[in-house]
Amino acid sequence: MKRNVLLAIALVAMLIGVVACAAPTPAPTAAPPTAAPKPTDAPKPTDAPKPTAVPATAVPKPTDVPKPAAPTVLRFRLTRDPRTLEPGLFLELITGYIAKDLHAGLLRYNEKMEIVPFIAKEWTVSADGLTYTFKLRDDVKFHNGRKVVADDFVYTFTRILNPKVKAAAGPANLAKVKGVKDFIDGKVTVVEGLQATDATTFKIVMAQPDPALILRLATNFMAVVPKEAVIDGEAKWKDKPVGAGAFKYVDWQPNVKVVLEANPDYFLGKPKVDRIEYLTVPDAATALAQYQKGEIDILGVTGAQLAQIERDATMSKELAQWSRGQLTFFVLNEKRVPAFKDKNVRQAFNYAINRKDLIEKVLRNDRNLATGYVPVGISEAIPNEVGYAYDPAKAKDLMAKAGFADGKGFPKIEFVTTADEQTVAEAITAQLKANLGIDVAVRIGESGDVLNGLWAKDKWDIVSWGWSADRPASEVWLFELLYSKAESNFASYANPEYDKLVDKALAETDPAKRLAAWRDVAKMASDEAPLIPFGFAKHLFLVKPSVKGFAADLLGPRRFETVEIVK
Numbered sequence: 108m109k110r111n112v113l114l115a116i117a118l119v120a121m122l123i124g125v126v127a128c129a130a131p132t133p134a135p136t137a138a139p140p141t142a143a144p145k146p147t148d149a150p151k152p153t154d155a156p157k158p159t160a161v162p163a164t165a166v167p168k169p170t171d172v173p174k175p176a177a178p179t180v181l182r183f184r185l186t187r188d189p190r191t192l193e194p195g196l197f198l199e200l201i202t203g204y205i206a207k208d209l210h211a212g213l214l215r216y217n218e219k220m221e222i223v224p225f226i227a228k229e230w231t232v233s234a235d236g237l238t239y240t241f242k243l244r245d246d247v248k249f250h251n252g253r254k255v256v257a258d259d260f261v262y263t264f265t266r267i268l269n270p271k272v273k274a275a276a277g278p279a280n281l282a283k284v285k286g287v288k289d290f291i292d293g294k295v296t297v298v299e300g301l302q303a304t305d306a307t308t309f310k311i312v313m314a315q316p317d318p319a320l321i322l323r324l325a326t327n328f329m330a331v332v333p334k335e336a337v338i339d340g341e342a343k344w345k346d347k348p349v350g351a352g353a354f355k356y357v358d359w360q361p362n363v364k365v366v367l368e369a370n371p372d373y374f375l376g377k378p379k380v381d382r383i384e385y386l387t388v389p390d391a392a393t394a395l396a397q398y399q400k401g402e403i404d405i406l407g408v409t410g411a412q413l414a415q416i417e418r419d420a421t422m423s424k425e426l427a428q429w430s431r432g433q434l435t436f437f438v439l440n441e442k443r444v445p446a447f448k449d450k451n452v453r454q455a456f457n458y459a460i461n462r463k464d465l466i467e468k469v470l471r472n473d474r475n476l477a478t479g480y481v482p483v484g485i486s487e488a489i490p491n492e493v494g495y496a497y498d499p500a501k502a503k504d505l506m507a508k509a510g511f512a513d514g515k516g517f518p519k520i521e522f523v524t525t526a527d528e529q530t531v532a533e534a535i536t537a538q539l540k541a542n543l544g545i546d547v548a549v550r551i552g553e554s555g556d557v558l559n560g561l562w563a564k565d566k567w568d569i570v571s572w573g574w575s576a577d578r579p580a581s582e583v584w585l586f587e588l589l590y591s592k593a594e595s596n597f598a599s600y601a602n603p604e605y606d607k608l609v610d611k612a613l614a615e616t617d618p619a620k621r622l623a624a625w626r627d628v629a630k631m632a633s634d635e636a637p638l639i640p641f642g643f644a645k646h647l648f649l650v651k652p653s654v655k656g657f658a659a660d661l662l663g664p665r666r667f668e669t670v671e672i673v674k
Contacts, residue, residue: 178381179672181654182404183664184394185387186525187555188362192348193337194330195267195276198587198595199558200575200663203327205385207666208367210330210350213241213260213309214321218660220579222325226255226351226374227309236316236616243307247374249333250355257303262334264301264311265290271340275594276328279587283317316616319580326577353378353668362387379656379671389553391527398422398649404672405657405664406649409527410466410473416649417471425649432482432576432661433644434584435474437522437535438561439637442599443568444520446511453636455505457495459542460535462641464497469531474642480584480632482643484661487581487625494633494640499542506543514544520568523550525557528571561597572597573644576662581625585609585632600637 185204190197194206213227224230227241247255264284267277270291281287286299300312313320323329336349348356353375354367365385369378386402388394391409398406399422408416408426416422439447439456446452463476478494481487503513511517524532529551536547547569552560560566574595576583587593590609591601608631612624646659656670 179379180382180384181380181667181670181672182384182386182402183667184397184403184406185365185385186389186407186527187553187558188387189365190558191342192356192359192365193332193342193344194350195263195328196272196274196342198275198279198328198577200573203575203577204663205365205367206327206330206350207352207663208354208383208668209348209352209356210327210332211247211352212324212327212330213243214325216325216578216660216662218658218665220661222321225325226331230321232321236318237313239311239313239320241309241311243309244374245307247351248372249336249351250349250370251333251336252372253333253335255331255333255351256306257309258306259331259333260309261298261301261303263331264329265298266332266337266339268298269340272342274342276326279593280320280323280326280329283313283315283320285312285314287314316614318616318621319578319582319613322578322580328577353666354383357382373668375668378668380667383667389555395649398651401651404651404654408647408649410470410647411527411530413471413473413647422649425651427646427648427650429646429659430484430661431644431646431659431663432484432579432583433573434477434480434482434640435571435573435642435644436477436480436588437639437641438567438570438572438597439639440564440568440570440598441637442565444518446509446517447598449509450635451505451509452511454495455502455509455543456539457636457639458498458502458505460538460639460641461497465531465534466642469534470642473647474644477640477642479629480588480638480640481581481625481629482576482661485576485579485581487622487629489626489629492629492633495636502542511543511545514546517543517545519546519548521548521550522569522571523552523557523560523567524571525554526551532571562595564597564599570597571641575644579661581629582609582613585625585628586613589632589637598637600635602635605631605635 185201187201189201189205190199191202192205192209194210211226213225214222215225217223226243226247228244230239230241232239243257249255264281266272267274268281268287268290284298284300286295289295290298300314302310302312304310331351333349337344353370353373355370357366357368359365364387367383369381371377388397391412394403394406395412397403416426439453441447466472466474466476475483479489479492506512522532522536529549532549536549539545539547557570561570561572574584574588586609587595589600589605590596591606608628612621612628615621615624648659650657653672653674654670655673658665
């Protein structure tokens with residue numbers, strides 16, 4: 108009440124002041140200039156100006172106060188929900204897309220595929236290749252406000268090695284660290300080779316050299332998590348995901364969207380975009396319609412959509428493409444179809460499919476023809492590799508050699524794919540029928556279900572999928588997809604001689620010999636034909652003109668921390 112009275116008095120005083128300035132000026136002889144006006148000179152109450160006479164600038168209206176700028180929101184389409192928001196638990200593309208913005212690791216790749224500092228400001232490797240020493244920045248904080256220290260990397264790497272967590276990244280990426288085997292076998296509770304000598308010094312000591320370790324440490328899947336945010340021994344967060352990256356977790360609505368917001372304390376500077384919404388839109392046609400309506404800003408598209416996009420005056424100008432380190436392929440599941448254990452059958456399937464025509468005529472060159480397993484652009488790829496040409500006659504001869512002449516005795520099988528690739532799948536099954544005499548039905552599945560069946564390894568006969576690089580190395584495909592003990596060996600292919608070649612390549616420290624060793628592995632993989640390499644993918648994105656700074660490289664869309672929206 109007192110405050111209201113004071114405001115009223117102040118307003119009256121102000122109004123009187125305005126009136127006083129408007130009163131006639133007394134003659135100089137009537138009184139000194141400084142003298143107060145006589146009471147009779149005071150204006151009558153009726154002379155007081157009305158409130159509307161007060162200049163508009165005197166009392167600002169609430170609506171005159173500038174409104175804060177609306178937060179900028181970048182909307183990016185996902186084909187399915189991520190399986191997790193903790194890096195390292197699953198080596199899948201969707202997890203990696205979000206991990207790059209939510210989390211941070213020791214190292215990362217720049218646009219030239221060079222390894223550069225991230226949380227580790229510098230590092231050294233001992234002459235014998237067994238000790239890696241990382242000096243950490245001291246200004247990095249988790250999203251919960253706590254500073255990142257070397258012990259956090261010891262904890263994170265130990266966590267993803269824990270068999271109870273069942274992390275995809277740990278055993279494969281850190282297998283040669285000293286003490287890992289004893290830890291996995293339950294003989295010890297700590298990994299001897301993971302050491303924090305002080306708050307900013309993290310060491311990895313190897314049991315044997317692993318030249319590719321540094322390549323794996325720079326991936327999105329080897330980022331750090333705080334111990335207090337996860338449940339020990341379980342692949343779960345206690346509350347919400349906590350990282351140290353450019354964006355913080357806000358919300359996850361399953362099968363709808365994942366929302367992140369800019370981290371003002373990000374050690375490389377606050378991002379230019381306020382929020383990212385990763386929208387889960389499984390259906391390609393629906394996603395394209397949403398893009399046209401302005402509901403999605405960046406949209407990955409398929410070859411089946413290119414004809415429609417190229418006919419559209421607006422979208423055709425907004426289509427961008429980059430080379431991509433991804434192999435698209437067809438799994439020949441030996442566990443489901445014993446006939447696939449015969450190399451003659453596997454080679455026959457490779458010869459029976461006219462991949463070149465399918466890519467050019469059906470997919471409108473949305474990818475390049477895969478002549479092997481390692482995409483062009485990866486330094487270890489075999490130059491001018493030939494692969495399997497379309498040869499129906501040779502395919503028939505190989506099937507006859509395997510005891511399935513004209514398809515007789517071969518079981519009826521299914522070709523599993525997603526709706527995006529349905530047209531291609533139907534064309535392939537027609538070619539298999541015509542060239543091999545076998546019946547193959549097409550099954551269309553939601554991408555998440557197809558992925559689950561892949562990992563189960565006993566659900567699909569033939570399945571179409573893609574495997575993308577998280578690092579520029581042959582082992583991504585030649586080890587992860589084909590090594591007998593690899594978790595992602597979806598074909599259940601097992602060949603001791605092949606494994607020996609892979610082991611040799613993984614252990615080789617001399618760069619020239621290592622290159623030669625991986626190319627030997629690639630040649631054997633091509634001859635063995637456990638998969639059908641189909642295409643080397645391209646990044647195809649529709650990007651709204653308001654989005655500036657977006658780009659992709661061999662590993663995927665680059666981090667969104669430098670992207671901005673300008674309207």
